[in-house]
Amino acid sequence: MCAMARPRKPLLSTERIVATARELVDAEGLTAVSTRRLAAELGVSGPSLYNHFRTKDEILEAVAESVIEQVDLSMFEDGRDWRTALHDYALSYRGALRDHPHIVPVLAGGPGRRPAALRLADVVYGAMVAAGWPPAQATSIGALMRYFIMGSALGSFAGGFVRDESAYDPADYPHLGQAHLLPERQRKVDERAFEVGLTALLDGLAVRFERVRGEGG
Known part of the structure; x- marks a missing residue:
């Protein structure tokens, strides 16, 4: 049985999380952002987000930084x-x-x-x-x-x-x-x-x- 090849790029990255969160904020406002919603949009499990951000507030701070x-x-x-x-x-x-x-x-x-x-x-x-x-x-x-x-x-x-x-x-x-x-x-x-x-x-x-x-x- 052949082993499944590992993806060349990580499934998740800080940049991808921030970009997705920014798109949600732009489209629906601050209340649209939650770890559950972000995980669903990114196609990952919720806990995997915590490898990059500890809280929703940290994600919103990163979105704010990306705008500035x-x-x-x-x-x-x-x-x-x-x-x-x-x-x-x-x-x-x-x-x-x-x-x-x-x-x-x-x-x-x-x-x-x-x-x-x-x-x-x-x-x-x-x-x-x-x-x-x-x-x-x-x-x-x-x-x-x-x-x-x-x-x-x-x-x-x-x-x-x-x-x-x-x-x-x-x-x-x-x-x-x-x-x-x-x-x-x-x-x-x-x-x-x-x-x-x-x-x-x-x-x-x-x-x-x-x-x-x-x-x-």
Whole structure:
């Protein structure tokens, strides 16, 4: 009797678990992830997952890390001025969260021990200090950008309206006559709002930067 050949690749890997969990989160939300569901999706027994992750929370942390790894940080290292770098970084960060919105509540808890998230914080802070921002204000800028970007990903203004014109009676809401059209234009409306807010934020920082330079830090 011939022995069955062993598979060339392991049936299970950390990367495969994370990718499958991320797909579940994207499709169905955080509650879709359980060790039982993941094992079924991967075609393995539940206990085999514990060779890679001890808990569901560890899996979700790994998914969060994989999303932050998608954020481009090259703009802080290729000579772009601090304002342009922050602008381009914000677009990349928001893009990653827009593509994986259900993981945002996990990310909102802070970087913790996630290497990609800590590198992100380190690079932004370092770039601001190198550009001439005082350390305390560089910290504030990093936090401010995170609040703004993360907040924009927690929900959609346009998506919060319904497609029913009768829901917005002119007698009660005289200025919402077109509100029922917002959901079908959700992405355009939200992206435009993000760009308006980002530009205003950076304009304010530019004014503050000139003041800081005038005061000598």
